[in-house]
Structure formats: structure tokens, C-alpha cells
Amino acid sequence: MMRFMDQITDKPGWDSKVFDDTITAKWKSEALAAAEVTNEEGAATQTTDITERMIDYCFHELRYKAKVFANTGIVVAYDGDVVKSDVVVPDELCMALKSAAAPLENVAPALRDWHPGSDDLVLDLVHPSLFPVVYGKTRILAHPSVNLENCVEQCGDGEILPVPSKFSQYSIKFQWLPCQVEFGSGDNSVKITSYINNLHPKSNQPLYEAVENILAKAIPLWSRTLWPANSHIIRVPFDGPVYREDDEGDDKGDGDGKDENDDEDENDEDENDDEDNNDDEYEQRLRDWRKRHFVQPEPEDFVDGMTKLSIGTAEEGVSTPLQIRSPSGGPNICNLRDTFAERGLQVIVKLANIHLTPEKPQYGGGTWHVEGQLNEHICATALYYYDCANITESRLAFRQQSDAEKAVFMGYEQEDHGWLSTVFGCEQGEASVQYVGDVLAKEGRLITFPNTFQHRVLPFKLEDPTKSGHRKILALFLVDPHIQIISSAHVPCQRRDWWAEELDNKHALPDRLPLEIKQEVMGYVNDFPIALEEAKKLRLELMDERKFHDVIQDGEFNSTTFSLCEH
Structure with missing residues (x-):
């Protein structure tokens, strides 16, 4: 549905x-x-x-x-909530983002940062895995005093962040670095008050403004995405399988299928038959009969502005009518702007492109994953597709864990499992993971979803294989607003190239020195600030760590199975 x-x-x-x-x-x-x-x-x-x-x-x-x-201007695509909109970001903002991001793309080929392992298909413009928080290396200030003006000046200030104790699913090596976001007073604007990691705030001011404007548009969608965290809509009530009475010419005892009483009669009449063969044959006929006669559960009547919700505080198994949002968008159970007006938000920013060419005409798709690790506390994602050209349909897929325990308490007969695939999309003895669906990722579309879903990019290819094509996104990862993590307000710039540029602008070295001598002097700097070559090595370590944790998380995700009790 x-x-x-x-x-x-x-x-x-x-x-x-x-x-x-x-x-x-x-x-x-x-x-x-x-x-x-x-x-x-x-x-x-x-x-x-x-x-x-x-x-x-x-x-x-x-x-x-x-x-x-x-x-x-928003639509809930899938319960949970996956939210989409093609209209909340106006065309002029899309064009502003394209224009502001262009300088990051129009660099010499040797300076392009192709994502490791992507076969030069994924171009990172701004990525949080480069120059992240590195425990035991990153310097942190006791008070969040880093802003857009002084982030480079304070480079090297602060104390080295100690390595935390080991805890499952928490990284003890790295953390993506969010920026601080404040809400504007009296309007729907937001202001980024600490630097976006790997995006220089002085040389990329138009891009900061574009990100702020799109972030402001994403916040109402995040509010809608995070609203149903403690409840879910029930369109089709289901307490257990129901089967139709026999159709004419489809008697349970005619060899096509039968019930348990028919089986007992047949055994009485033919006691000399091989019981094991009879049991297997009967079970197969019964499964076939159930498949043909299963009554598809149907929805109740829809009531505009009302629906039945399963409330965690309600009596188990009882559906309680509860008013959901009115057409105006209220009542707001979750409103990020109102709830966190004083504290603000923390957001991790990523800009990445997928480039296809006649020589490399296909993107094979991504892996199933959730975003980040537990110490980053990412609760929701916003993806804005701002430029798509000459590619086939690109889609973003979602899957979730279902509550396998509740199925055990439904009414069903011995060995009656066939309805699981129809009702829950799962099989007896297999993982209780449901494929929710996928959303079209087209130019101009903004999509938000909670970090409780696993998601993956589905494969796509060039529409015209003789020409190049691309897909460009702005990704915004929302840190749980109830939890403040280390942000760029606490961590002065870690990039040696930014630091060296600032020294040069302030004439820290005599202007008469040749460039080669200046570079040699900078080469004597040890350990910190971090050079780009070292940052790329650290990125590989971060990626390896996350791949390892993704395998563990995916194993946990698939470890819960549907296992109906046999009476």
C-alpha cells in the first residue's frame, strides 16, 4: 500500500x-x-x-x-517516517548550491579527491571522514569558542583528546565532526556558527549560505521524520491467519488439500500406508490448500485526520484512535525548531558526486548500512539531490527489523507459517528484516529518514552510454539534539594546508623567502597540524573500522529471526 x-x-x-x-x-x-x-x-x-x-x-x-x-509541501513516502519533497527547496536555492559547489569541482585532476575504493566514480567535495576527530591526536578546547572567523587562528590550541575506553559499537579512534547550527529569531532561517569540516569558511562563504538555506528547509522534514519514534500507523489489523471455506471442486479431501480431521479419517481407512510418506504428502497438500485459501487481511475504513495507532503505553494489542497531524501539519509532537530553539542543532555535512563515463557507465549501488557509529549519535539524515544528468532512474532503498516476538502470540495452527511472507514479508526461521521500499532520487528532491532504517543506493547507469553523466548530493546528518557531542566549536582547524595559508596571509615568514624555502620550513612541522597525506591514511583506517562495525551491525540486524512456536 x-x-x-x-x-x-x-x-x-x-x-x-x-x-x-x-x-x-x-x-x-x-x-x-x-x-x-x-x-x-x-x-x-x-x-x-x-x-x-x-x-x-x-x-x-x-x-x-x-x-x-x-x-x-511534504509527503510521507513510508511509515517510519521516510519523507520526501520536490517543492520545499525552490529552484533559485538549487541553482545557488550548484554555483557555490562548482569551485570545489573545478580543480586540477590531480587535486580531485576520489573516494577510496570507488574506482574513481565517487568524487568527495566535502567529506567528514577526512580530518575527523582522532582520539589521542585531536586538540580540543574546554569551552566551545571556535567560530567561523577564528577556526584557523586557533589551530594547535587546546588539549589532546584522550583515547576513550573500549565499548562495543563506539569508535575508540575516530568521530565525525559536526558543525553548530543556531536558529534565527522570528523567522525560519538557521545560522552555521562553527566551521563545516573540510569546507573553509572564508573562501566558501556562498556555499555556507547555500547549505544554511537548504538546512533550514530540511528541518521541518526532520521534524516529521522523527515524530513517529514511539508509535506507528496500523492500516491493516492482523491477529492471525484466516482461510476461506472450500470452493466448489476444491474439496480438502480431493487430493489438493485437506484439514486435520480429514487426515485422521484417511489414516483410519488406510492404516497400512506408510505413515511418514502420508504425513509428508498431507503436509504438502495442506500447505498448498492454505496458500490458495488464505484470506488477505484488509484495511479498515480510513477516517480523515484520524487513524489507529499502536501506542506504547496502551494495553498490549489494543489499537487506540489518536489524532495525527491535521492538514496544516499540526499538532506537532516533534518540532525541532521549537524544542531546541536555545540549544540549537549539530549537523554533519557531506557533498559528494557520482560521475559516470562511457568507459565506466554504471554505478553498482551501495551497501546496506546505517549512518555513523554510536559515538556520533546520528538520528536522522537529509539528502538533497541537486544535480542529475544523463543517468537512468536512481533510487534509495530502505529496510527495517520487524518485531518477530509479537507474531508468536498470534493465533495460528501447527506448522502454519505460509502467511508470514504475505503479511510480514519474512519466512519462518529466517531474518525478521522487511524490505520497506525505495524512493526515487531525482533532481530537486529532498528526502529525510531516521537512522533506524538501513538504506542503500540502488544501481543505475548512463542513459545515453556515449555521453558522461552524474548525480550530485548534499547530505546532512542530524546529531541527536538531546546529546551534545564534540563539534567544530570545540576543535580548532586540524588541516596543515589551512594553517600554512593563514601563516602566509599574516606574513609569519618573511615575504622575501622563496616559496621552496617556506615549504621546507613547513615540512619541519611534526604531528600537528595534520598534513593531507597523513589525513588520507587516517581516512583509510576510519573506513576499515567502519566496515568492520558495519559487518557487526548488519549481523545483529539479521540475527533476529521469525520462529513461530509449534503448539
């Missing part, structure tokens, strides 16, 4: 078309036709993926979504 609604909300003018019965009837017919399969007799039959009642429910919900969209 969510995938169907996501597809509809990708259509141009969907927010008005969902109120046109002629158009929705056509979309409904197309969806039902797509869900049809051909049976053994060659006749079309409906699958259980989506039903007519589900589609009707979806159109009621889509009309509600259209009212919310009219006031907010």
Missing part, C-alpha cells in the same frame, strides 16, 4: 488528480491489472499483493496526504 501511494505521489499533479474519480478509477484499474497473474489454466487471477479495498483505502489516504501537502 505504501509503495502504491509512493508511486502515485511521484506523478505530476497528483495532489489534484487524486480528487478526480475518473483518473483514480484508471489508476485503480492499472494497479489491479499489474497485480494479476496467470494460473495453471491460463486464466487471470488476483495476487494477494494489493486488493481493491486496499486501493480504495489508499486513495482516501492520498486525499488526506494532498491536504497536508498543500500546507507543508
